[in-house]
Amino acid sequence: MSITQVDTAKVSVIQDFKEITKMRLALSVVFSSVAGYLLGVDTISWSTLVLLSIGGYFMVGASNAFNQIIERDLDVLMDRTKNRPIPSGRMSVNTAFVIAAVFTILGISVLYFINPKTAMFGAISIFIYVSLYTPLKTKTPLSVFVGAIPGAIPFMLGWVAATNDFGIEPGTLFMVQFFWQFPHFWAIGWFLFEDYKKGGFFMLPTGKRDKGTATQVIIYTLWTVVASLIPVFGVTGKLYLTPVSGILILILGLFLLRYAIRLYKFKDAKTAKQLMLASVSYITLLQIIYVADKFIRAWI
Structure with missing residues (x-):
């Protein structure tokens, strides 16, 4: 085998690893977890932040690998x-299962090292995604509701990692990302x-793709x-936003709502894609504003 063939094979293995764990999605989940951690922590522990990022990636990677094993024929x-x-035949089911199993064990172990509650929520996330959401996708539209639960855990998980506590604050973070899942996935x-x-x-x-679906998109937006x-x-404990940040979030929300209304009006794939991109921008900028608000207040 030539050097070029060896290099190509290495690139292919790395690419397949990125695809089986859905690296881009996993990194976005890690971003949410880190945002939740920064919101909950009093003094940043960089070692905890690293463990949360690694453990979070393992958990999402495991979920995605199990998902692709189950859905391979579809x-x-x-x-x-x-x-x-x-499905392309580049990776065997056994190899994918080993990756999924190892990632599950490592993910729960790393998160447990932070605190047991973080590991518990991570394990719940994998269980719901793999055992409930994945099989329900071919049975009922309610699968999106079930899938929104593990999808909303990362933002909350960061707070739990920071405080070893579940209360109104992480519950609010969960609720924000839970409702956001619906316009995004629809x-x-x-x-x-x-x-x-x-x-x-x-x-x-x-x-x-009808008026009924478009109406529900607007409602959940x-x-x-x-x-x-x-x-x-000021009703969510330590989780607080200044009015200025509230206005910024409202502007973002109106921006998102505009695309939801456009989908109701045009009902086409192009507008739906624009709404999806707007939803990604919304949750990313929201998390940045939440974190920035906290640290600017502490600095002032």
């Missing part, structure tokens, strides 16, 4: 997933509707914005 049917490592379900249909996935609340603004009113 992934073959869809254009966006047919070239994943398992937007994805809308613009990938035909591809999901090939795999037999039911992602939209009415099962169709409003809930997302309302939940995001609750910390402004």
Whole structure:
């Protein structure tokens, strides 16, 4: 084998590893966890932050690997997933299972080293994602509701890692990211509707790209914005937002709502994709504003 072939093989293995663990998604989850940690901590422990990032990546990577093992026969049917490592034949089910199992053990162990509550919520996240959400995707649109639970845990998980406590503050962070999941995933379900249909996935609340689905997108977008603004009113314990940050969040929310209303108006894949991108921008900027607000107040 030539040096070029060896290098290509190495690149392929690395690429497959990134795909089986969905690296980009995993890193976004780690970002949420870190934001939650910074919100909850009094004095930053860099070692805890590193452990949270590593443990969080392991947990998400494990969930995604298990998911791709279970859905391998359906992934073959869809254009966006047919070239994943398992359906394409580049990775065996056994190899993927080893990665998933090792990541689960390492993830729970690393998070347990932070504190037991963090490990518990991490384990719950994997269990719900793999054992409930994944099989329900081909059965009922309610799968999005179930999937929103593990999807909302990372933001909350960071606070629990920082405080070893679950109360109103991490509960609020969970609620914000929970409601956010609906417009985000329904937007994805809308613009990938035909591809999901090939795999037999039911992602939209009415099962169709219709006015009913678009109405629910608007409703849950409003809930997302309302939940995001609750910390402004000083009713969420140590989690507090200044009115200035509240205004910034409101502006972001109106920006997101605009795309939700546009989806109701146009009902096309292009607008749905724009809503999905707007939702990603919303949750990312929201987390940055939450963290910046806390540290600016401490600095002033």
